[in-house]
Amino acid sequence: MSKNKRKDYTPAQNIALTCQVSGVCPLCTEPLFHTKKGKSYKAYEIAHIYPLNPSPEEIELLKDEEKLSDDVNDEKNVIPLCESCHGKLDKFRTVEEYRLLVKLKKGLLERSYQELLWKQFGIESELISIIESLYELDITEIDNSVDIGYDPKTINDKTNQSISRPTVRKIRNNVTDYYSFIKSQIAILDKSNAEFSNLVSLQIKSFYTKQKQQKISQQAVFDNIVKWIQMKTKPQSKDGAEIITSFFIQNCEVFE
Known part of the structure; x- marks a missing residue:
């Protein structure tokens, strides 16, 4: 041979x-x-x-x-x-x-x-201002009286055994603490750019779909979306990207 x-x-x-x-x-x-x-x-x-x-x-x-x-x-x-x-x-x-x-x-x-x-998929630059505002926010002052239709079981139903329990807990806590605030910030941006929420929703959904096509674990999908948002928006820490990703999980762009 x-x-x-x-x-x-x-x-x-x-x-x-x-x-x-x-x-x-x-x-x-x-x-x-x-x-x-x-x-x-x-x-x-x-x-x-x-x-x-x-x-x-x-x-x-x-x-x-x-x-x-x-x-x-x-x-x-x-x-x-x-x-x-x-x-x-x-x-x-x-x-x-x-x-x-x-x-x-x-x-x-x-x-x-x-x-x-990360290079192929863009994301609306206005999202940066929302992430930056998270670092100046006192969560004790957030008005969580707005009905977001949130139930802890919702997150549990969207996730499976391929994502770690600590990550699920982190997502749930992020949604509880920040969902209403982020929703209100998106509504404000929609007043100056009527298509902002639709565009960013489609961008997140498209990137998630690309991840889903690879048939990888939910943990890998979550980590990859966090890294993508982190690379595109350059937050002060990974926490900001994790909070935004958690928002879109609750909002059904990720983990339907």
């Missing part, structure tokens, strides 16, 4: 791959570059997740395992590792080591995909 030839990845591919792991070895967190006399030097190697040329033992060991690509040199099947971790892996990889690398790489690919979505 002819052997696969190791691919020489371009400088651009090397940059993309090392950026994907944030410049550290995903197994031991050692930096992939070291500095000497003011200059940076490479301290990593591009490792194949499924072996480039597996031994008969490795072929048997991994025969029923998931492959990230049919092409072993595909960027989906490689990951930068520090020289030490790569050396240990090349001696002989166990099923557990292989599964860990597959899981790590799938997470990295998902994050890259989400970053692409």
Whole structure:
């Protein structure tokens, strides 16, 4: 059987791959570059997740395992590792080591995909003013007498076992504390821009639908929407994005 030839990845591919792991070895967190006399030097190697040329033992060991690509040199099947971790892996990889690398790489690919979505999906800039107002708000002064049709069971009915109980509790508390205020702020913006509420509703719904198509957990959907809103609106902390996401869960744009 002819052997696969190791691919020489371009400088651009090397940059993309090392950026994907944030410049550290995903197994031991050692930096992939070291500095000497003011200059940076490479301290990593591009490792194949499924072996480039597996031994008969490795072929048997991994025969029923998931492959990230049919092409072993595909960027989906490689990951930068520090020289030490790569050396240990090349001696002989166990099923557990292989599964860990597959899981790590799938997470990295998902994050890259989400970053692409953040660029593709816009959000109304006026939403920034609502989020900023949350940080100046004394929730003890919020008028919660407005009927929002809120029942704790509503959130429970919209969520399933794939989202953590602490996250469900956080969503419920955010809705209880902030829903009326956000609703009133949206109504104010609608007076100057009659389509604001419709536009932002459609934008949130569209991004949620894109997440739903991936058939990922509700926890991942919630986290991804929070990160998207956070990237687009730059709030003082993640809390602001979580509160807005919770609002749209109650409002049925997310988790119908």
